[in-house]
Amino acid sequence: MERWGDGKTRSFNLTQRSAPIALSYLFLYLCHVNLQENRPLTHWLPVSREELDKRGWDEVDVIIVTGDAYVDHHSFGHAVMGRIAEREGFRVAILPQPNWRDDLRDFRKLGKPRLFFGVTAGCMDSMVNHYTANRRLRSDDAYTPGGVSGFRPDYATVVYTGILKKMYPDVPVILGGIEASMRRLTHYDYWSDSLKPDILTWSGADMLVFGMGEKPLVQLLQRMASGAAVNTIHDIEQTAFRIPAGQSLAEPETTTTLMLPSHEECMEDKKAFARHFRIFEEQSNRWQGARLIEPVGDHQVVVNPPNAPLSESEADAAFDLPYTRYPHPRYNKRGQIPAFEMIRHSVNLHRGCFGGCAFCAISAHQGKFVVSRSEASIMNEVSAIAGDPGFKGHISDMGGPSANMYRMKGIDTEKCKKCSRASCIFPTICRNLNTDHHPLTALYRKALLVKGVKRITIGSGIRYDLLTGRTAAEDKLWGLNEYLQQVIRHHVSGRLKVAPEHSSQHVLQIMRKPHYRTFTEFQKRFDEINRANDMRQQLIPYFISSHPGSRLEDMAELACETMQQGFRLEQVQDFTPTPMTLATAMYYTGFDPYTLKPVYVARTREDKTSQQKFFFWYKPENRPWLSATLKKMGRPDLMARLRLSGKKS
Numbered sequence: 001m002e003r004w005g006d007g008k009t010r011s012f013n014l015t016q017r018s019a020p021i022a023l024s025y026l027f028l029y030l031c032h033v034n035l036q037e038n039r040p041l042t043h044w045l046p047v048s049r050e051e052l053d054k055r056g057w058d059e060v061d062v063i064i065v066t067g068d069a070y071v072d073h074h075s076f077g078h079a080v081m082g083r084i085a086e087r088e089g090f091r092v093a094i095l096p097q098p099n100w101r102d103d104l105r106d107f108r109k110l111g112k113p114r115l116f117f118g119v120t121a122g123c124m125d126s127m128v129n130h131y132t133a134n135r136r137l138r139s140d141d142a143y144t145p146g147g148v149s150g151f152r153p154d155y156a157t158v159v160y161t162g163i164l165k166k167m168y169p170d171v172p173v174i175l176g177g178i179e180a181s182m183r184r185l186t187h188y189d190y191w192s193d194s195l196k197p198d199i200l201t202w203s204g205a206d207m208l209v210f211g212m213g214e215k216p217l218v219q220l221l222q223r224m225a226s227g228a229a230v231n232t233i234h235d236i237e238q239t240a241f242r243i244p245a246g247q248s249l250a251e252p253e254t255t256t257t258l259m260l261p262s263h264e265e266c267m268e269d270k271k272a273f274a275r276h277f278r279i280f281e282e283q284s285n286r287w288q289g290a291r292l293i294e295p296v297g298d299h300q301v302v303v304n305p306p307n308a309p310l311s312e313s314e315a316d317a318a319f320d321l322p323y324t325r326y327p328h329p330r331y332n333k334r335g336q337i338p339a340f341e342m343i344r345h346s347v348n349l350h351r352g353c354f355g356g357c358a359f360c361a362i363s364a365h366q367g368k369f370v371v372s373r374s375e376a377s378i379m380n381e382v383s384a385i386a387g388d389p390g391f392k393g394h395i396s397d398m399g400g401p402s403a404n405m406y407r408m409k410g411i412d413t414e415k416c417k418k419c420s421r422a423s424c425i426f427p428t429i430c431r432n433l434n435t436d437h438h439p440l441t442a443l444y445r446k447a448l449l450v451k452g453v454k455r456i457t458i459g460s461g462i463r464y465d466l467l468t469g470r471t472a473a474e475d476k477l478w479g480l481n482e483y484l485q486q487v488i489r490h491h492v493s494g495r496l497k498v499a500p501e502h503s504s505q506h507v508l509q510i511m512r513k514p515h516y517r518t519f520t521e522f523q524k525r526f527d528e529i530n531r532a533n534d535m536r537q538q539l540i541p542y543f544i545s546s547h548p549g550s551r552l553e554d555m556a557e558l559a560c561e562t563m564q565q566g567f568r569l570e571q572v573q574d575f576t577p578t579p580m581t582l583a584t585a586m587y588y589t590g591f592d593p594y595t596l597k598p599v600y601v602a603r604t605r606e607d608k609t610s611q612q613k614f615f616f617w618y619k620p621e622n623r624p625w626l627s628a629t630l631k632k633m634g635r636p637d638l639m640a641r642l643r644l645s646g647k648k649s
Helices: 019-037 049-055 077-087 126-130 156-167 199-203 214-225 263-268 270-284 312-319 338-343 375-386 413-418 438-448 472-478 480-490 505-511 516-532 552-564 582-589 605-616 623-633 636-641
Strands: 062-066 092-096 116-120 173-175 187-189 194-196 207-209 239-244 257-259 291-296 299-303 346-348 397-399 495-501 538-545 572-574
Touching: 062 077, 077 092, 077 116, 077 214, 116 156, 156 173, 156 199, 173 199, 187 582, 194 263, 199 207, 199 239, 199 299, 207 214, 214 312, 263 270, 263 291, 270 291, 270 582, 312 375, 338 346, 346 375, 375 438, 397 438, 438 480, 472 480, 480 516, 495 516, 505 582, 516 538, 538 552, 538 605, 552 605, 552 623, 552 636, 572 605, 605 623, 623 636
Parallel strands: 062 092, 062 116, 116 173, 173 207, 257 291, 346 397, 495 538, 538 572
Antiparallel strands: 187 194, 207 239, 239 299, 291 299
16 A cells, blocks of 8 residues: 555555566565575564464463554554564564454464453554445455455454453453554444444453554553553553443543543434534644543543654654564565565655644544654664665655655644644644754755665655745745755656645635645646756646535536646545544534534445546546536536537437
8 A cells, every 4th residue: 555645545456567567576575585584583573382482482461463464664553562562571472364264263372461462453444454435345455465355354453352352351452553543432434334432342342542552552561560450540641441431530630521422422413423523633633632531321431632742762762673674474475565565665754744634544643743753763774774685776755644744843832732723734834833844855865875775756745735835935944945856856756646635625625735726836846847957757646536525516627627737637536434534524424523514425326436537537438428417517618628519428
């Protein structure tokens, strides 16, 4: 999967790649297999009884169960959590992609952990991993060797927990990962078209660590190792747990407690769910949010506030752990893991995103406040990549959720602590936001000087609205043109991908995306820099169809705009409602949670297919339908702009 600055994932299939690229991947795969075979198994966290025996362990403290294959790299949450537990002196094992269909022997082979099972669906929500926007089953899985599907169940977190609770009823189960994180309260589930309760209630697990879990994990390990029972631990930030209805908790020292509409109220009244979501989002975007309590049947779910953003040194500590940076050798005969191959020669500079896009889960999971690594930590990783036997000189990405947010934060932190804005750049760029691009430009230049590095491209997408519409003084102060020149001249692989998402202003308002003229201005600058340097690179825009607020007429306008700009769209996506995003709340309720005003939603497959057809206005088979549709809409002006004849199909 590819992740861009909008927080969405785009599928790819290695079988669709050209033969030269496929051969290149094969070469890389053989290189890392060779390197793996020359390393002892003890360099990885154990995944089998044999590996426990090699270490002389008869028991482990923690077993992490994951829906992904075990890749010992900081881009994979199970590896990060496992290495952190190891750093703290605990014995930890990984149980990757256990077979949940047979006699469940996989769940027995590592024995019973002393402290707890940690359960995660993996790097993606299992339902997003399995199904398309049309609810069609995907044929591949980027997080499995060979890209083979079928190695994790639907609702993996719930299934794994149910098995563990039956087999080991006395062992606590702690949930983590994005599936659990974004289902921590009542949420709409697109695949069942229903409201689901919080995942603790649904699964029967004992506790949930949401978001980036380094800090709460360490505290939890220490408390449980000292003898504390998991059902007595109620004060660790960034955790959620259940208590009986009517049980009171001591008020937190640094924040307040807010009661949410109950699960039952949300089930009965969509406006109650809209209010529920608004409170959740507002508190998730605060530096110090409130503790949230949601009544569910005969108990209450308590969600403690998130931790304050990690410091630079704390971020480095997570990225600099002794990862092997490779998949476990057990997969050597099963083929490459596409998600690993995608990030193998890339560098993650930061976490978090202050964009606040309505369809994106990043801020609710990683946080609105950007947490950046130090230059030293990053350069050490660049050097490590350059030393990889399979490295051919090309670093495929140096970015994050959005590539150009490195080291950006509030100028006055105290103002940030009082702020509740969902986005620091929408509807306008906050005056308190430091948008200095100089550190990032300097970092790219330094990385290019590392021996063995020939090229660096930016694959994670950039926020062009940070670069356009600024004054000359701002441009100079923040190094905006210098950054853009550096990127376009040296870090584009022929095509630069950006995400305007739509052209209609009222849809963009709902999306929390900038006016379309921001994109057209960026396109103009992109073309000017290319011409000045005798380059012929392409700008590839991403768009979304069927997003709440988008009607057929809006898609027709988008078709006209992109046609005028000379685009024949390839990179498009139908809106998929994923748990606990603003756009998903709108999709389910039909209301804007902040105003409770109605929002148009394209719900049926026919509606969605119709909107997508406007992306491909240039295909001959679509044009009779487009002509008939626009004629029915009474829009001869749009027919003329799309050069349609007006003949009926």
